[in-house]
Amino acid sequence: MRMGDWLDRELGSRRVWLCFLLATFAYVLPLILADYPYIDDNWRSLAAGMGWSGEGRLFTQLFYNWLTFTGAAPNIFPLPLLIATLAMAWALTRLTFHYFAEPTFTHCLVVLAFWYNPFFLQNLSYQYDGPAMALSLVAVIFAITFRSVSRVQQLVVPALLIALGLGLYQVSINVFVGLCCVELLRCANDRLPWLEWGRMIGWKVAQTGLAWLIYGATAYAYMSPNRTLLLNGSAAPWQQLGTNFSRVLEKVMLLFHGGFGWVFAALLLCAVAGSVRVGQHILERQETGLRKALIGVLCLLVVPVIVLLVPGAALFFRDFNEGARTLMGFSVLLVLLFYLSHLALAAVHQRLPLLLLIPLLAMLSLSFAYGRVLMVQKTFANNALNALSYDIASRPALRDAKRIYMSVTYSDHWLVGAAGSFKQLPVLRYLLNTDYYMLAENLPKAGITNVMAERERRNATRVGYQGFVPLVDSQYYRIYLLGDYGFIVMKEPKPVAELQW
Template identity: 65%
Template sequence: MRMSDFLVRELGRRQVVLFFLCASMLYVLPLILADFPYIDDNWRRLAAGNAWAGQGRLFADWFYQALTFTDGAPDIFPLPLLLATLAMSLALTRLTFHYFAEPTLACCLVPLPLWYNPFLLQNLSYQYDGPIMALSLVAVIYAITFNGSTRVQRWLVPAFLLALAIGLYQISLNVFLGLCAVELVRAIHHRQRWAKVRQMLGSKLAQLGLGMLIYSVTAFPFMEHSERSELLSWGSDPWLQSGINFARVLEKTALLFHGAYAWVFAVLVLCALVGFVRLSRQSQLRKTLLPSLVCLLALAALALLVPGITLLFRDFNEGARTLMGFGVLLLALFYLAHLALAPKCRRLPLLLIIPLMATLSLSFAYGRVLTMQKTFATSALYSLGHDIAEHRELREAKRIYLAVTYSDRWLVGAAGSFKRLPVLHYLLNVDYYMLAENLPSAGVTNVVAERERRNATHVGYLGYPPLVESLYYRIYLLGDYGFIVMKEPPHGRLLQW
């Protein structure tokens, strides 16, 4: 069989699974090779602890307890990520056959943005949380594609899957609502009757309501109250605040569209618009504009669901890990672009591989940045550990307070990559020199991060002579207590070769 025939012929389920397994593993390979403990991973590795139940994510605790055969979470990376990637491959296979009765290679490209979401790289950077977030996506996909033989199955199974997804990571709710919007676009494309469309949407909303009810009696009671869980106050113009938060999300997502990436995604949007026009022509044939209007509203909802429910919280989190809905928006664009390209030529939809390759390239660039960050963090760790070990007063200090100083100039080695791909800095989100949780791995156990009193920072302002002077920090000793104060990173120019 010729290669050109393989590109356009129908694929079997095994072939589709194999394709997604290879594509999914390739996307996370840079993160596995970097092997960088990301932010919360540091204290979790130190304590082999979980503590997800207090965040309303009880099933995350259960996952690691089952996987490690303990009541905690010992470090077993990359096993959880490998298992989650395998599960995602099976889920994407199921979604492909849900969208296309006779899938070709080009059809397999349509659901892949759920995994090849550029902002999902930050989620997957967490060696502990990343697999949990991925499994929440898997649960949502199975919930949206499940079609049981009885009405009870069609209601209960998706509801339990949604409760599982929310109990793993609440932001996956955005993905479910986004996939419901895609279902609406598909229904319009397949010219389904409005009565059937209303029934489909009603059943999805009923499944969601029942899933949230199951979640409220299982995982939610374990959630501890915190400021992060407080909603916007209705007395302080919540719509204005939500609009401001959405503008901040737009500002962050704009970092992705830089250089040739902007042209690639502009062409993708153009192809999607052509697909939308095809749907509009179907509406004209039916002598009504309602399908076009509904499709337009679905796309607007998908854009709003990029941050989704995070817009409703008082403590708004603009981190890339909350933008899981961006993958669904890309999926919708891919679906519309496929509608535009497929009727012209069976091979044309294969052009969708270009934006996927751009995202894959970004993944490998991000992996290299993580490797550089790991090298810098290791150097900083042993530099600080060496300075403390060299001075008996610091070794025997009752406590050493570490100042928490943030800057975007610590990682000089990645300055070139940050300039060419600004989104990399947003994805990395590591703007500190050192975490106190890192130091026990260097044999130093008396260092803690300063708290609200900002002990170390205030000492740095008082003009005491430092016991240790380094390029990036000063260490002071006052009585039995030490204080590590960070310097502002130097403004250095990269050498031009």
């Protein structure tokens, strides 16, 4: 069979699943090879700790209990990520056949954009939380694609799946609502009858409402109250929302740098052309003018709603988190852009949608670049651990101190080895998000157990002990000893001039 025939032919479910399996595994391979414990992974692996139930993520806790056959969470990476990747390949296969009755290779590219969300790399960096976050997406995809002739099953099963996704990671609700918006656009393009259109919206609303009730009666009941605080209604909430969204937009724009900007600009132009075709299909519907207008308005609203769902519900919480791991809604925005672009390109020539490989390859390239940055960070962290543990263990006064407090100093200049990558791909620094020298919970790995992070002292170390003579004065830190207590003060790293070789 010629290569061209394979590209044009309809693919069966087995071939589609195999395509997704290879593509999804390629995206996580750099993270598996790096094998870098990311932030929370350090204390979780040290104590086989959990703590997810207090965050409203009871099902993540149960997932690790069941997977490790224990009442805790021993580190078994990369097994959870491999399981999540297999599940995601299955879910993307279901989504492909849900969107396209006779899928070809180019249709798979549209759905693959969901997994190739560059910001999701930060989610997957967590060896513990990453697989659970991926499984939350699997749950909402199955909720979207589930179909049954039984009305009870059509209501209850998706609601259970949505509640499962919420109990694994609450941000997945942004993805579910976003996929519902894509459903509206897809049904309009496929000329779904008016009554079917309204029925579909009603089902989604009912499923979401029941899912929140199930989640409220299960995982939400274990959540600590301070995690549910919303924006202060008496302190200009709309201004707070605008500020939060502008901060997210600033971070998202880091992705569109250099060649990435041109690639996504071309993708956006193709999507605009695809939206024109959707508009033409709406005008060709055998409906009244009012119904056509209503469908058109709803389709127009899909775009701003999906854009808002990139950060989504996180915008409304008082403890706003602008980290990349909260931008799971960007996956739906990519699917929308790829879906509309496919409509436009396929109208010109059936093989022209193969151009969608270009943005996918760009995002896969970013994944491998990020994996190399993680390797550099791992080397730097290991060297930092060796240096600091040696300075403490080799001095009896520090080794026997009752407590050593470590100050927290954040900077963008710790990781000099990745400066070139950060300059060419600024989004990598945002994804890495490890702007510190050392975490106190890393030191027990080297047998040092008397060091703790300075939290309640609010960096009093940096202010109160600078006048004393340090016991240790190294390149990155000073260690002071006052009585039985030590104090580690990080030096502010200085920007390094661009290296010339």
